[in-house]
Amino acid sequence: MMSENEAVSGADRAGERLRAAREAAGLSLTDIAARTRVTQRHLEAIEADDFGALPSPTYSVGFARAYARAVGADEVAIAALVRGQLEGGLRARQESLDLAPADPARVPPRGLAWTGLILVLLLVGGYALWRSNWLASGSAPEIAMSTSTSTPAPEASEQPAAAPPPPVAAPAPATGPVALTATDIVWVRITDAAGKRLFEKEMQPGERYQLPDGAEAPVITTGRPNMLKVTLGDTEIPPLGEPEKRIKNVPLTAEALRARLAATAPGTPAGPTAPAASSPATGAPAAAPSPSPAGA
Known part of the structure; x- marks a missing residue:
């Protein structure tokens, strides 16, 4: 695979320019680390144009700019070189992946793939046929009837109506400097x-x-x-x-x-509605008004 340095072969590299500026100023990497508060390990990676060793492309550009200011180099030009090298490295890796031949051992034969698809279709069709026969045989109504006659449901009037939950107070607005x-x-x-x-x-x-x-x-x-x-x-x-x-x-x-x-805050959910009251004559639920939202 082509490295990030090889992707910009023949062009000026940020690491080489920064190292030359540091040596011309008579400074060591320890001096640069003290001036920029960038670790010496990251400075060594920058001089080697090994931006993959840095936390992210954003840190690569930021550290390189700080290095350039410490040695009196053009930080705008250095940042442009770093971005170019990062983009060149990404293109090189993408091209190598696109040109890599597929492994025949990992690609199933076409006949095997068709066979698997046919088996899946047969299984799905068989399950659908079995389910339709099972529903037509009357098993579902029998199960429903046995469930309904096993335990009588309590009368609607015996179930106490639950009180609606209290409204939620809106959060206080953000204040301060x-x-x-x-x-x-x-x-x-x-x-x-x-x-x-x-x-x-x-x-x-x-x-x-x-x-x-x-x-x-x-x-x-x-x-x-x-x-x-x-x-x-x-x-x-x-x-x-x-x-x-x-x-x-x-x-x-x-x-x-x-x-x-x-x-950007998520929407406030609507308040819960009160449970329906039971009609004493028929046991059917009667409509009840929903509680007003807080602050209405």
Whole structure:
């Protein structure tokens, strides 16, 4: 199978460029690990262009960008090289799977497959014929009659009507300060209604920012909304956008976040209906109104 390095043979490789920049700066991998907080094992995999040893493609790009900043290299160009090598490796693996010949030992002969299909059809047809004969012989009514005469059912009037369950109170709305926590390297810009920048930087994994009290109609712009954990007080809000898809001027007010939370919450089931009351004359159930939902 072609490796990820071989898939980009003849092209510039991110690992080779980063290693050359590190050696030109007179730094060791230990120095880079201390500057980037990336483990030396992952840095060695990056220099060897062995991105399969990293946790995921997202981590591969993020670690390579951090490495590039530490040695003064062009992090945008390095990130593009890493993505190209990852895509080339995926294409190479797919082509090798497509070109691999099928194992004849694992493919059943056509005659055997037809024989199995015919046997299955015969079994299904035989079961259907037996069931139709069994129902026509009258066994089903006899069983039903013996069951109905064995134990007399209690009168409907003897069964007490069960009380309807109490209504479930609606959960309290989420409140508290709005905060953003980065789960990976992500650039963020937050402005208010007047266009004033409240916050703008490339956040590192684990870094947290809380919106100031009184911020007027704050909105966020970022290219990786799935790498931000947004909370309103103690409540986590669903992602602000699709993975790796830029969002622009998305509201960060408490009202907008509560609306996003309500839009993604599962629907509230309808309340249970009260059991039907029995008619004293005929024993037939009489219609009873359903209890009103909570908050109606």
